[in-house]
Amino acid sequence: MSDYLTDAEVRDILRPLQxxxxxxxLYATGEIADELMLELTALASPEGxxxxxxxxxxEVIQYVTRAGYRPPVKGWTA
Numbered sequence: 832m833s834d835y836l837t838d839a840e841v842r843d844i845l846r847p848l849q850x851x852x853x854x855x856x857l858y859a860t861g862e863i864a865d866e867l868m869l870e871l872t873a874l875a876s877p878e879g880x881x882x883x884x885x886x887x888x889x890e891v892i893q894y895v896t897r898a899g900y901r902p903p904v905k906g907w908t909a
Contacts, residue, residue: 838861844888848874852870861907863899868895871892
């Protein structure tokens with residue numbers, strides 16, 4: 832079993848957090864934009880949600896860090 836999130840796991844984590852901004856674009860298209868890290872960091876803060884949600888968002892931050900910035904991904908399905 833991998834310690835890294837799959838694309839599908841990222842979408843599952845982000846599903847309830849979708850918006851019209853960078854989080855929604857990652858969820859819908861796989862795009863990783865410059866401002867995404869700021870949004871994810873805010874969501875992972877104590878004010879952004881519960882401890883379990885913060886832990887899951889931290890996993891998404893690790894995914895984004897490994898993947899780097901990228902345009903929408905062909906074949907990405909939300």
